[in-house]
Amino acid sequence: MLQVLAGYCTTRFGAKWFLAVAMTVNSLACMAIPYMAAKFQSEGVMACRVIQGLSQGFFYPSVHSLLGQWAPTSERSQLGTFVYSGAPFGTIISLPLTGLISASDWGWPMSFYLCAVIGLLWVVWWCFAGYNNPSHHPFISTEERFYIESSLGHLTHETLPTPWKGMFTSMPMWAIVIANFGQCWGYTTLLTEIPNYLHAIIGYDVKSNSLVSAAPYAAYWIISLAIGPISDFLINRRIVSTGTGRKIFNSIGVCGPALALAVLSYIPDHEDLLSVMVLVFAVGINGAVSCGYQVNHIDISPNFSGILMGITNGSSNIFSIIAPLVVQVIVIDESDKSQWRIIFLIASVMYVLSALFFNLFASGEIQEWNQPKPKEIKADKFRNFDNYMVKEKNGVNAKKIEEEKV
Structure with missing residues (x-):
């Protein structure tokens, strides 16, 4: 519900200051973790993490609201993938860096202080450089402003009534919701359960090797950045329609990991390197979804993309909780490979079913409810x-x- 509220607020009032406050709170909570750990032990750390989680609920809706105002149709895939590639890139840098810092004389608290300071520096920069939309930017040229706004098909910045009925009766919106469900289930399985599987079955501890831990995120980052220009090229040259392009890359991004999970469950126990390579491939090819359902909110409703992101991403997070619970129920003996196979096949089926639903009902066209009626x-x-x-x-x-x- 918090993400839905965040989407509504950023759509109605603009995303700039919501994003700035959210990052400030997130950074301060991060900075407080060493003190809270020393003072209140695990309870203090959990309190900080709860505050961070609440503040981060504003991130994705805010970013999507901004993309809905700033990303021209012809550059939407590239800009969307570039913006969201920041998450895996941050993980690539932070995993080995925090390991080095923690092993140094500075100790592990410095890792939290460093991340917090970087976050606060970004807030300062954002307060001066960030704007809600082109019409609010004081230095943008008239030509560039017209190019962006006319390509989006909406030049009004009036506060529009939220078309709740139109959204919840829209099959393209539900296609994004279901695609997000499958992605959350599969991605959670990939990044939280496969390392446990590799450790329990073949004795390979991915988590203890920061470089190996960062490899899947590096693959995701590289592939998502590479696919963005390809997607825009195919759409701009009218080789495929926007909707077809979204379906193609979404299918690649979810069916690739589905196949990898199925293969992984049958790889011999002694093939540890092959298992890790399959993990890297599964997470990496999943980056294609950044040109699939993840940017499709803006395609169907640039005016309300932040609210749509809040609805779809917020509701799907429940599957990030359910997937690990299913593992606890099914995998009673972590050394039993057949039990893990069930988990991987369930995740594969979730991936494929979500892709099928998305391919049937997704659209690349702006929906009627995105625009107010002419008299409004x-x-x-x-x-x-x-x-x-x-x-x-x-x-x-x-x-x-x-x-x-x-």
Whole structure:
């Protein structure tokens, strides 16, 4: 529910300051962890983590709201993947770096202080450099502003009524929800349970090797960045439609890991290197979803993409809890490979079913409920760039006349 609220607030009031406050709270809670651990032991750490989790509930809806205002249609895949590639890239850097810091004379608390300071520095930079939309940016050129806003198909920045009924009766929206369900289940299995499997079955401890732990995230980062330009190229050249492109890359991103999980469950116990390579491939190819369902919110409703992200991502997080619980029920003996096989096959089926649903009902077209009805539109709509420039020029001239009068 918090992510839905975050999506509503960022859509109605703009995402800039919500994102700044959320990152500030997250960073301060991170900085407090060493003190809280020393003062209150595990309870103190858990309190900090709860605060961090609550603040992070604003991250994805805020970012999606900003992308809905700033990402031109022709560059949507590239910008979306570039923005969200920051998460795996941060993991790639932090895993080995925190290991080195913890092993040094500075000790493990310095890892938390460093991450907190980086977060706070970003907040300072964001307060000066971040803007809710092109019309609020003081230095953007008129041409660039027109290019972005006209490509999105909405030039009004009036506060629009949220079309709740339209959203919840929209099959393209539900296609994103189901795709997110399958992704959460499978991704949780990949990153939390496979390392346990490798340790219990073949005696390979991925978690103790920070470089190996970072390898799946590195593969995800590289593949997501590479696929973004390919997706935009295919769509912009009209080789495939936007909807078809989203379905293709979403299918690659979820069916690849589904196949890898099925294969992993049958790999001989002594093939530890092969098992790790399959893990890296599974997580890496999953990066293709960044050009699939993950950016599809903006395709169908750029005006309400933050709310859609809050609904879809917030509701799907329940599967990040359910998936580990299912493991606890089924895997009674961690050394029994047949029990792990059931877990991997369940995750594979979840991946495939979510992909099928997405392929059947997803769309790449802006939905009717994204726009207000004609009688509700209060802002001017510019049919072409010449009219847009005339409006801009008249506005500037009027401002000058008022200043001269004063």
